[in-house]
Amino acid sequence: MDLATFLIQCLNSLQYGLLLFLVASGLTLIFGIMGVINLAHGSFYMIGAYMAFALAPAVAATFGGGFFAVLVVGTVLAVLLGYLLEWAFFSFLYEREHLQQVLMTYGLILVFEELRSLAVGDDVHGVQPPDILAGTLPLGDVMTYPVYRLFVSGVCLLLALGMWFVFTRTRLGMMIRAGSTNREMVQSLGIDIKFLYRVVFAAGVAIAVLAGMVAAPVSSVYPGMGNTVLIICFVVVVIGGIGSIRGALLAALLIGVVDTFGKVFVPQAAGVLVYVLMALILLWKPDGLFKAA
């Protein structure tokens, strides 16, 4: 494998890993802070991707905007969706046992799938990246690398930095971290824990939706994409340690590398490698790489 190809695979690993991290961070936040197992998290990713496809004509007609306008509109809609969903459905799950949460969010997956099917159908779609990002960068003498993939990595990195900043440097982040370890204490301090949870949940949904929108030109838009990403995200969360954002990042990058290079070297076993990795790590560290932050 020559240097250029190696670099390409590294960049692909990074892009895939960062995207996974983005989706998984929402999952680990929601489980780590609110104790809710949300199987429907993958559906948000799927909704994002289909939004990127379906909103494009509407946004073009209303605002005359292109891809970036779709991203903005989609994110706003996602925040609203997350807020409503938490208020109408998820707030009832906090008291329930984990197994009941599993069942209810499994039902939610089915509902989302069919609503999407009714709204936009079951076809597979491609989404074009915007023209500014549609080019390629030269890599070495012969190879080139798509600019859009670098854009995806960039967006994910930016969002990751944003999350880190909010968590460690803002009051909101401090309240969130406090709320995850001691709910009653935070409430007695006069902080509205319900509002806090709603914000966290809406943020988690928005991040997953945005990830789906941004990923659409790379991974195309198809019905089963939510479930596929869900399983891998659970693997990320578990390897990284439940509730740990740091862990999710490390685990996502690890999986990005294993999966990408696995497909190159051992295409027959590529699917299983991620699971072998998880099994090995859990047997070494039964609680994941990092305990919750």
Add this chain to the structure above:
Amino acid sequence: MKPEANGNDAVLLRGRDITRRWGGLVAVDRVSIELERGSVHAVIGTNGAGKSTLINILSGEIPPSGGSVELLGQDVTRWTQPRRARAGLGRSYQRNTIYPTFTVFENCRLAAQARSPRPWAWWQDAQRCEASTGAAREAAAKAGLETFLDRPAGALSHGQKRQLEIAMCLATAPEVLLLDEPLAGMGAEETERMLALLEQLRPGHAILLVEHDMDAVFRIADRITVMVNGCVIASDAPEAIRTNPQVQSAYLGH
């Protein structure tokens, strides 16, 4: 009404130079302790003194970083907790570890089953196992719970739950009892009942008692060990402890 030191002074449990480190923190620092048959040995100390860690090491739940544990003459330092329990070591916990959804009787019976587990006899109804049902009745009676056998354990009062905790210990007929704050959360009447129970148990067992209730400790203990910051600062008969100046300043606050 404490008996004189009896002739059968066999040391049933011996901890030698037990040390436990968590990273840089030394939770237990070269603590030695002996439990003799027919005596109650109390361990007192402020929170964070290392009492819980000590009792966890003696029972086998966590391994020591240094030192050894001897049970009935055998070195059990590397033994797991179940193995020590089968060899005659009983343990009660500070928080209730009863089975709240089972009846009081089933709580005791399941505990007693550990003595005669026979898991391969899958066709036999566990309720017909004479070994475990007999031992269960005995243990429940000793703990004063005969009239509550059919009640779900979760419906008992707090004091009764603590009694059940002890009964489950007794169901396997252990020789050594490690009791972690059995009087926790008890009112005056319940405390009396528990102390009477301990008094009854004294002759046949070697009892380690970790407790915060000073009155009860001074009434029932034959020997008191005082721990501060993981070290033993005094280990003596109750009267000597009461007048020990170091203990007074460090702990009793007189």
Add this chain to the structure above:
Amino acid sequence: MTMRAPLVFVLACFGALAALPLLTGSYGVDLVTKIMVYAIFALSLELLVGAAGLVCFGQAAFFGIGAYAAVLLSPASEAAGLWWLLPVSIVAAALYALAVGALSLRTKGVYFIMVTLAFAQMAYYVVHDTPLGGGTDGIYLYVKPALGSLIDLDGALTLYFFTLASLAATFVFLAVLLRSRFGRALAGIRVNEQRMRATGFSTYPYKLAAFTLSGGIAGLAGFLFALKDGFVNPELMSWHLSGAVLIMIILGGIGHLRGALIGAFAFALLQEFFKSEAIFGAFAKHWHLGLGLAIIACVALLPRGLVGLPAQWRERLVGRSRSAAPQEALNEA
């Protein structure tokens, strides 16, 4: 009095199942055979989740191994001997369960759930991506096994009653097992593993035995499934199926063997209901929506599962019982 009601219910169920072929045609027989296979599958998971408290998300692997063993070990052109094919298939599934359990039981909680999923995915990818399992096309079973001339599982009716007998045998076996010393030890491990260890039980061997047994029973279900359709493909090991069987026992009610039966039937019948074009017309192709909403409604309204329905009704009509603490009956069938 209340102890007899579940027994009567279970006997009535089996009676109805025995009489069913007289009342419906071949579609009904095929459907109910499938449901009974799911019920055996659900019982295997109930042993793990309900009795031992081990939530396994990889049960489909053992189901699939039982199915693939049945097909791969059958000779191409003649009937395999049922007397050896059945035990071998069960043992194959149990052996994989033994290996998975030995490694997974080191972890706890959500991590345990994910490790079991990982091992199931490994099995899935082996049959999906390698020539061993025939790939996504699957493999056909051309001649069903037979026990001499006594039992020929080629006939739908014979297979129906054979499946019914297997279901009954599994149910009785588990009911007896759960009230034995082993079963009570599992219950103790589920409620308070710390206390079990403090009393002197080495809990790991018990959990491993339950895991292995559960894998074998799932293998039995897979075996029967392969015989029913005469076809196996990698989807029999997919996590969707692992999820579905988990849904079945939660829906039915965890902690009761009959919950697994009820859940399997409810889940399958709900699917049939929402798929039915007679009722929903063209909308029937969106049956996932109805199923999803039904599942959400069931969990929201029935926190104890369908099994808890009579108790919930009673509480509504008569008022809450005086004893607030829930009590487990010892013989939870």
